[in-house]
Amino acid sequence: MSHKERFIRRKRRKSFPLFGSRSYQSRINRRHSQWRILFAPILSVLMGSLMTTLPFFSDLPILPPFGFMIFIAWRLLRPGMWPMWVGLPFGIFDDIFSGALFGSAALMWSIAMLVSEFIDSRIIWRDHILDWLIASIFIAIYIIASLLIISMIQVRPNLWLILPQIIFSIALYPLVVRFCAAVDNWRLRR
Amino acid sequence: MAPPKNRRPGFSRKAQYSIFATYVLAIAGAIIGALLLLISILDPKGFSALRIVGAEASAPIGRFFNSIRRTAVDSSENISYYWDAASKNKAMNRKIEELKKENLELRITKLENKRLKLFIGNIQNEQLKIISTGRLISTSATSGRRLAIMSVKSTQNMVAGQAVISDKGLIGRITEIGLTTARILLLTDTANVVPIIRLSDGLAAFATGNADGTLLIKPLDLGINPFQKGDILVTSGNGGLYPPNIPVATIIGKSGDSGLAKPLADPATTDYSSILEIYDPAANQEIEIIREEANLLDSSSAVP
Numbered sequence: 001m002s003h004k005e006r007f008i009r010r011k012r013r014k015s016f017p018l019f020g021s022r023s024y025q026s027r028i029n030r031r032h033s034q035w036r037i038l039f040a041p042i043l044s045v046l047m048g049s050l051m052t053t054l055p056f057f058s059d060l061p062i063l064p065p066f067g068f069m070i071f072i073a074w075r076l077l078r079p080g081m082w083p084m085w086v087g088l089p090f091g092i093f094d095d096i097f098s099g100a101l102f103g104s105a106a107l108m109w110s111i112a113m114l115v116s117e118f119i120d121s122r123i124i125w126r127d128h129i130l131d132w133l134i135a136s137i138f139i140a141i142y143i144i145a146s147l148l149i150i151s152m153i154q155v156r157p158n159l160w161l162i163l164p165q166i167i168f169s170i171a172l173y174p175l176v177v178r179f180c181a182a183v184d185n186w187r188l189r190r
Numbered sequence: 191m192a193p194p195k196n197r198r199p200g201f202s203r204k205a206q207y208s209i210f211a212t213y214v215l216a217i218a219g220a221i222i223g224a225l226l227l228l229i230s231i232l233d234p235k236g237f238s239a240l241r242i243v244g245a246e247a248s249a250p251i252g253r254f255f256n257s258i259r260r261t262a263v264d265s266s267e268n269i270s271y272y273w274d275a276a277s278k279n280k281a282m283n284r285k286i287e288e289l290k291k292e293n294l295e296l297r298i299t300k301l302e303n304k305r306l307k308l309f310i311g312n313i314q315n316e317q318l319k320i321i322s323t324g325r326l327i328s329t330s331a332t333s334g335r336r337l338a339i340m341s342v343k344s345t346q347n348m349v350a351g352q353a354v355i356s357d358k359g360l361i362g363r364i365t366e367i368g369l370t371t372a373r374i375l376l377l378t379d380t381a382n383v384v385p386i387i388r389l390s391d392g393l394a395a396f397a398t399g400n401a402d403g404t405l406l407i408k409p410l411d412l413g414i415n416p417f418q419k420g421d422i423l424v425t426s427g428n429g430g431l432y433p434p435n436i437p438v439a440t441i442i443g444k445s446g447d448s449g450l451a452k453p454l455a456d457p458a459t460t461d462y463s464s465i466l467e468i469y470d471p472a473a474n475q476e477i478e479i480i481r482e483e484a485n486l487l488d489s490s491s492a493v494p
Contacts (some may be wrong), residue, residue, distance in 0.1 A: 053248040053339070055256035056331045057458035059378060059403025063331035084216035088223055095226075095237075096244035099330025099337040102237040103226025110220035117216075147334040152231050154381035157334050157401035165332075 030190040040187040041081065044180065045071045049094040061162060064169035065142065066176070067094045071109060072116075072138050073173070073180040076131045079120050087113040104149045108142055128177070136170045143169065235366070242368040245339050249371045252327030253341055260461075318355075318433055319467040321347050326361075326457050329376070336379035336401055338362070338457055340372045342465070348372060351431050353466045359437035359454035360384070360425060361463055372465075377438070377453050378403055385428040386438050388421050397423065397438060397451065405439050407449035417441045417449030430473025433466060 049067030056063055071090055074081065091106035098105060119134060126134070143162050151157075199205030230236050324342030338361075340354065345367045354361045354374050362382060366373040375382050378399035386397050386407070393416060395409045407423065409416060421441040427434030439451035 050248060050251065052330060052332055053245075053252050053328050055252055055259050055326075055328050057326070057329050057338075057456075058331045059336075061330075061332060061334050061401070065332045084212045085219040087216070088219035091223060092226070096241055097248065098333050099335050100333040101227060101234070102230040102241070103223055103228070105223075107220060107223030107227050110216060110223050114216055114220065117213075149227065150334045153234055154335075154379075155398065157380050161400075161402050162334065 032188065032190060036187050040183050041074050041078075041180075044183050045074065045090055046093060049090075049097055052097050052099065061147075061165050062168065064165065064172050065098075065139070065146075067098075068105070068109065068112075068142055069135070069139060069169060069173060069176045070180060072112065072135050073177045075113070075116050076126070076135060077177065077180055077184065079116075082113075084113050084117060085110070087111070100146055101149055101153065104146055108145060112138060112142070128174075131177070132170075132173055135173050139169045139173065140166050238366045241373070242366055242371070245366075245371045245373065246368045249327060249339065249341055252339065253325075256325065256327050318436075318464075320464045321352065321467055323462050323464045324372070325462060326374070326460065327371075329457060334401055335381075336376040336399060337365075338374045338376055340364075340374050340463065342370060342372060345369060345372060348465060349468070352468055353425075353432045353436070354463050355436055355466060356455040356460035356463045358456070358460070359439070360432065361455050361457060361460065363431065364465065376457065377405065377455075384432060384438060385426045386423045387426040388417075389424050390421065394426060394428075395423070395449075400450075403452070404442070405451040405453060406445070407439075407441065407451050408447070409449075412447050415444050415447055415449065417444060419443065421449070423451060427469055430470035431468060433469040 045067055048070040051063065051066045067090070071087075087109035088106050091109035092103075094105040094109070095102045115138075116134075123130065123134075143166050144159070147157065147159065147162055199209055226237075322342050322344070324340045326338050327341045328339045330337040342348075348364060348367050350364050350367065352364045354363060360377055362374045362376040362379070364372050365375045376399070377384065377397070378401060380399050380401050382399050384397045385394070387394050393409060395407050397405045397407050400406055407417060419441055423438045423440070425432040425434055425436045425438055437454050439453045441449045442452045443450040
């Protein structure tokens, strides 16, 4: 192996740390990608909102509200990462694709930001189980409230209808957190 | 996770004010959201332009994954045909022999029917006027409303209110129209009311969605529940939106005064759906005129 090849190999190993025990540490001339830091979480939430555009046909509202779940997961995983008004733009984007009444997500996601700020001031040290509990309450209230908002303009569907969706969403939440954590790892890699 | 540092301002006035400002902004955001919601409650079609742009922009995703889904379904079907082929073949041949006999009988009854119809005179037997065809590419699977997005070549001649049917029966009607997509209010949505009749005796009723895949069938004359399991319901043509005699649903049970029915067409398994011309536009125009008159009366009574 020539000297040049060895040099290239070493360089490549450094720029793609796969088993990076040192992957977050400061190293000379290795900086975070600012683009990734800013946009990775935002894009993940938008992607969650876009899940409804996939060809998923169902008679029941059964697909979990992935946009809201990813949003809440980021909020609980990284408090203070986003400014508090961020629920409004995310909510409006979700409203465009969800088929619910326009403004319902904008309102509820904003309120979720405010409430989670309050939770932050009360329950300061949280573990995963507690986060899951908090997120479960958020998700259940969100799904029920969406249905109640729809019933302002049309006949209210039976409330039992959304029980499978709530259970499914709560059960799926740890996976969503894993996804967000993986994106977070990738985001903060140097 | 430890609380973030920027929430502990200490004695810094600047930091305290900036935290206060974020609270103000967040509450303002919630209020804006509430206002948007209020506008869309008062005028549910208010933000349709935004939704149409969103549907148009995201339609390629739906089309792409839908084609993959179809290929997967087709290939698994094709493979399943080879399973147990010899005994299936034998059974099918036997069936064909039986069907040949039945077919002859059916043709005889058909001819008889034709003669009877001629005898009775003008019975509605018009061809359905199909404006265009397309594919359903997604549904609102997270929300309690039952809406679908349909992908078409072009939306020329399409207006809100036109019926969407598949080969099995009615799917819903169009509510919003973009350039290559249209939003469809499915039969199972609670806001969709379809005037129907029972095929066997012409009993008139209304079908409303339950948002869970079933329909609630309310007969016009209340008091008795005349529905039997297996009754077939078709559109009546009343109201002028849906042409008559499109299959809608079959009765699967009863609930109080009304019947429960299952739609014949399933959006998940329909390949192509067609969009029909509004059956009687004149009826719709009359409704519009009545509505405008009511608005005029309202506004004139509001002015002292």
